[in-house]
Amino acid sequence: MDNRLVVETKNLTKMFGDFTAVDSINLAVQKGTIHGFVGPNGAGKTTTMKMLVGAIQSNQGEGYIKGHKIGSIEAKQFIGYAPEHTFFYNNMIASDYLAYMARICGVNKLEVRKKALELLDWLDLGNFSENKVGGFSAGMKQRLSLAQALIHEPELLILDEPTANMDPTGRISILDKLSQLAREKEVTIFLSSHILSELEQVVDFMTMIDKGRIVVEGKMSDLRKRFSGNHFLLKTSCNEAILAVIKDKGLFSESWIDNENFIHLISENTPALRKEVVSAVVQTGAELEHFSEEQASLQDIYRKTMNMEEGS
Amino acid sequence: MRPTITKERINSVMGKAIIVMNKTISELMSFRRLVAGLFIGLAPVILFGFVWREIFSSGTLSLEMQIRSMVGYFMLISFVWTVGAFIAYLIIVSGTDSISKEEESGTLLLMVSKPISRFQFILGKFLGLLVTTLLLEILILFGSVFIFWLTLGLDPETVGALLSVAFWMFLYSIIVAILFDALAIAISTLLKSQMLKITLSILLVGFIFTFGLIMRGLWPSTYENYHLGYIDPGYHLGNIYVSAVEQVESGRITPQTQAYMGLINGTYSAGIEEAVLVMFIGTSQSFDPDIGAMPPSLERTNYLNPVFSALLCLVVSAAAMGVAKISIEKKEVY
Numbered sequence: 001m002d003n004r005l006v007v008e009t010k011n012l013t014k015m016f017g018d019f020t021a022v023d024s025i026n027l028a029v030q031k032g033t034i035h036g037f038v039g040p041n042g043a044g045k046t047t048t049m050k051m052l053v054g055a056i057q058s059n060q061g062e063g064y065i066k067g068h069k070i071g072s073i074e075a076k077q078f079i080g081y082a083p084e085h086t087f088f089y090n091n092m093i094a095s096d097y098l099a100y101m102a103r104i105c106g107v108n109k110l111e112v113r114k115k116a117l118e119l120l121d122w123l124d125l126g127n128f129s130e131n132k133v134g135g136f137s138a139g140m141k142q143r144l145s146l147a148q149a150l151i152h153e154p155e156l157l158i159l160d161e162p163t164a165n166m167d168p169t170g171r172i173s174i175l176d177k178l179s180q181l182a183r184e185k186e187v188t189i190f191l192s193s194h195i196l197s198e199l200e201q202v203v204d205f206m207t208m209i210d211k212g213r214i215v216v217e218g219k220m221s222d223l224r225k226r227f228s229g230n231h232f233l234l235k236t237s238c239n240e241a242i243l244a245v246i247k248d249k250g251l252f253s254e255s256w257i258d259n260e261n262f263i264h265l266i267s268e269n270t271p272a273l274r275k276e277v278v279s280a281v282v283q284t285g286a287e288l289e290h291f292s293e294e295q296a297s298l299q300d301i302y303r304k305t306m307n308m309e310e311g312s
Numbered sequence: 313m314r315p316t317i318t319k320e321r322i323n324s325v326m327g328k329a330i331i332v333m334n335k336t337i338s339e340l341m342s343f344r345r346l347v348a349g350l351f352i353g354l355a356p357v358i359l360f361g362f363v364w365r366e367i368f369s370s371g372t373l374s375l376e377m378q379i380r381s382m383v384g385y386f387m388l389i390s391f392v393w394t395v396g397a398f399i400a401y402l403i404i405v406s407g408t409d410s411i412s413k414e415e416e417s418g419t420l421l422l423m424v425s426k427p428i429s430r431f432q433f434i435l436g437k438f439l440g441l442l443v444t445t446l447l448l449e450i451l452i453l454f455g456s457v458f459i460f461w462l463t464l465g466l467d468p469e470t471v472g473a474l475l476s477v478a479f480w481m482f483l484y485s486i487i488v489a490i491l492f493d494a495l496a497i498a499i500s501t502l503l504k505s506q507m508l509k510i511t512l513s514i515l516l517v518g519f520i521f522t523f524g525l526i527m528r529g530l531w532p533s534t535y536e537n538y539h540l541g542y543i544d545p546g547y548h549l550g551n552i553y554v555s556a557v558e559q560v561e562s563g564r565i566t567p568q569t570q571a572y573m574g575l576i577n578g579t580y581s582a583g584i585e586e587a588v589l590v591m592f593i594g595t596s597q598s599f600d601p602d603i604g605a606m607p608p609s610l611e612r613t614n615y616l617n618p619v620f621s622a623l624l625c626l627v628v629s630a631a632a633m634g635v636a637k638i639s640i641e642k643k644e645v646y
């Protein structure tokens with residue numbers, strides 16, 4: 001058992017009759033990281049998360065939270081979970097609801113009220129602490145759902161679409177707070193989201209799942225490189241001349257000039273290409289405006305992994 | 313090595329169950345529910361209070377007969393309604409929804425992700441429902457005596473007798489509440505469909521209170537010969553009830569009440585004939601010992617020791633909670 005791993009699963013499988021919702025997945029979530037978990041609808045994300053929190057049982061395989069078997073009380077002590085859809089006792093006021101959840105999690109009776117109010121303040125719900133939860137907007141409920149997950153200061157947050165139903169301001173605010181938790185309190189966060197452009201701003205690691213199987217996983221920086229496909233962007237004052245010089249050397253497999261006058265080069269021989277670009281610029285006397293290695297975005301990685309065509 | 317049952321272990325199990333219990337109590341003790349419960353629970357008492365007012369206003373009963381007949385009426389109405397059908401349905405209505413409602417609303421998903429065992433959760437629900445039901449029962453039982461006192465203008469001694477009987481009825485209601493509470497929680501963990509839950513609940517309560525009544529009415533010899541009393545839940549409840557109430561001097565009931573009790577729950581050797589007979593000869597005059605028209609006391613059937621009946625009810629309750637525990641622990645919460 002690796003002590004740096006907060007979540008570890010081995011061949012975790014969940015079947016519903018003949019349908020395999022989660023197929024032998026091996027997860028490894030490292031301490032203090034934000035680990036994204038993405039995939040299309042029905043890929044098995046929510047099912048996996050529900051197995052991790054002990055709501056449903058696996059058919060095969062095993063999983064551990066900080067070395068404790070998933071579903072055990074010991075494992076649950078480390079987890080704060082916010083499901084995709086928010087569920088509350090609508091007749092309770094927000095602070096009472098959080099106090100109840102805190103007591104269930106074993107927080108000292110004398111501290112619960114203070115903790116609840118602090119957390120509501122932190123999540124910009126301080127003015128609504130005495131309001132009934134039933135009257136909250138969807139975005140407020142989403143924040144309250146995060147609050148109940150955080151009330152016992154868990155080491156691991158499992159968040160299923162934590163920014164769903166929120167406006168852009170709310171989404172950015174929540175993602176900032178999650179980054180803050182990971183950075184300042186070393187909370188490990190395992191979260192799913194369909195908003196890839198936002199998710200990639202915060203995640204350190206990524207696991208992509210499709211049809212119950214992991215299709216891609218790894219450190220975000222490694223994935224960006226891996227999926228960039230040795231793609232370079234070049235812009236000079238004399239693109240055609242530069243392209244002609246480099247072409248003669250046979251250093252790229254593909255090239256094109258886009259509408260914004262950027263030369264795109266796909267090359268397997270990166271060091272040689274870099275050298276050749278510099279020498280071509282010198283040789284032609286052109287002015288170098290831009291030269292960079294293109295980094296794949298999460299959306300690019302997702303598109304390639306799921307075999308989706310551009311624009312589809 | 314067998315885990316030892318220490319005080320800390322009990323505290324840790326009960327601690328979180330008590331948190332759930334407190335929340336359940338606060339949910340169930342709403343003002344509206346309390347008023348509705350009191351109204352429904354006391355309705356027959358109010359109704360009969362006004363009917364009996366006519367009998368008592370005739371003024372022909374001696375004090376002893378007033379006490380004995382009043383206790384008899386109180387026993388009958390309480391067994392059938394206050395600590396019978398009313399308490400059963402009160403618990404069934406709230407209890408069968410307790411887990412399934414959390415499942416439907418999604419709150420169970422959050423609860424099972426928290427560091428509380430699923431059994432602690434249902435135990436908390438069980439205790440919350442038990443406490444609120446018993447609080448309501450106290451109000452209704454002692455409220456019944458108050459209503460009788462108000463409507464019938466009873467003698468203080470009669471009121472005292474009714475109060476002491478009410479105390480034993482309350483003790484009996486604890487066993488009934490535990491039994492129906494456990495059954496309701498088990499149904500709630502097993503079934504989701506509202507229609508199925510209602511149907512099963514009606515059948516279950518009906519079976520418990522009418523199985524023996526029907527069997528003794530239609531096939532009295534079969535009931536006797538095959539010792540159906542052993543498996544007749546109505547008999548066991550009646551056996552506990554009559555024995556509890558007879559603990560007080562004023563709980564020694566009249567032969568008329570004995571006949572009704574025999575008919576309803578089989579605790580006295582009385583069939584329909586005896587009940588009809590005492591109904592017709594049981595006028596106010598016939599009960600006056602000075603006239604000497606009191607029908608003879610009926611014999612207790614004593615199929616089983618009442619302590620055994622009480623233990624059996626508790627064992628059935630424990631078994632129902634066991635089923636609920638297995639069911640909730642196996643439940644997949646989506």
